[in-house]
Structure formats: C-alpha cells, structure tokens
Amino acid sequence: MASINPYLNFPGNTEEAFNFYKSVFGGEFITLQRFGKMPGCDGGEVSAADQEKIMHIALPIGGNVLMGTDALESMGQQLADGNNFSISVNADSEAEADKLFAALSAGGSIQMPLEKAFWGAYFGALKDKFGIQWMINYDYGQK
Structure with a gap:
C-alpha cells in the first residue's frame, strides 16, 4: 500500500522545526542534507548565508516519513504560512x-x-x- 509522506517548506527554520518534531515523535533523521554540501551549490549558486540551510531532511514517523526543506529567497522561493495543508x-x-x-x-x-x-x-x-x-x-x- 502507498504511504503519504508530507513535505514541508520553511522560511529558513527547517532545522529548528524538525528538531521539535523529533522531540515529539522520537526517532532519528534518516536524511539531513545542507545546501552547502550539495553538488553545484557551493560555487556561488547558493549564498554563503544559506550554505547551512536544510536542502532535505527526513524523519520516519510510523510507516511514513515527514520531509522538509528551507525555501530560499535567494533562489527566488517565496512561502505563505503553511495554511494550505x-x-x-x-x-x-x-x-x-x-x-x-x-x-x-x-x-x-x-x-x-x-x-x-x-x-x-x-x-x-x-x-x-x-x-x-x-x-x-x-x-x-x-x-
């Protein structure tokens, strides 16, 4: 059976949010990737200020995985509050x-x-x- 894996976008505080969710549900992150460690993101594609932001994070919860990223304004990404889901x-x-x-x-x-x-x-x-x-x-x- 297919599982639902919500993917959340944050305006720069993904790490704080996911540490909170981890404290609620327990478990360990199965993935934590920062923009600065990704190929193509260290040569000026991503600002120095955004190098430590989260590109992808995943936290298993039961049979599903909660995933997220920092939406970077420096890359033209804009967020509205998470009221659409x-x-x-x-x-x-x-x-x-x-x-x-x-x-x-x-x-x-x-x-x-x-x-x-x-x-x-x-x-x-x-x-x-x-x-x-x-x-x-x-x-x-x-x-």
Whole structure:
C-alpha cells in the first residue's frame, strides 16, 4: 500500500522545526542534507548565508516519513504560512492522541480541542508554533 509522506517548506527554520518534531515523535533523521554540501551549490549558486540551510531532511514517523526543506529567497522561493495543508496523524490510543496533541500544540493554537467526534473517533485540530496545521485522530474501532 502507498504511504503519504508530507513535505514541508520553511522560511529558513527547517532545522529548528524538525528538531521539535523529533522531540515529539522520537526517532532519528534518516536524511539531513545542507545546501552547502550539495553538488553545484557551493560555487556561488547558493549564498554563503544559506550554505547551512536544510536542502532535505527526513524523519520516519510510523510507516511514513515527514520531509522538509528551507525555501530560499535567494533562489527566488517565496512561502505563505503553511495554511494550505494539514498533516493527519492516526494515534493508537486516546492516551497517545492526548500526548501528541499536547506536545504539538505547545506554543501554537488549538483549532478544535480533542473530543469524541460523531464519526466514531477522538479528534482534534491545531496549528503548531511553526504555522503547520495538524489533525490528531484515534478511531475507536481500531485494534
């Protein structure tokens, strides 16, 4: 079965964001590449200030991988706040849902508190301190 691997773009703080996500979910980065270490990026293609920015980072979470990059204005990339998508996490229990929701919402804003939803799940939505939208869900029928 195919897996969904969200790819997030940040305005220069990808490393901070991914260290936060790692503190929430655990695990280790399977990839961490900086612009300055990539072929073609060390000869003036990327400004000295952007050499240490993240070109690609990947953090396994369950059977999926959360990936990200720094969008570099010096390369003509422009970002809007991450309000055009959400990342949905399906927890294994209410307790896990509570833990993830509390950790991700720290410093952010709760859009919908965790509560029993009409579709037979425990569900909540939030925006984390980096402007990324998350949906936390536990289906009561799952084992």
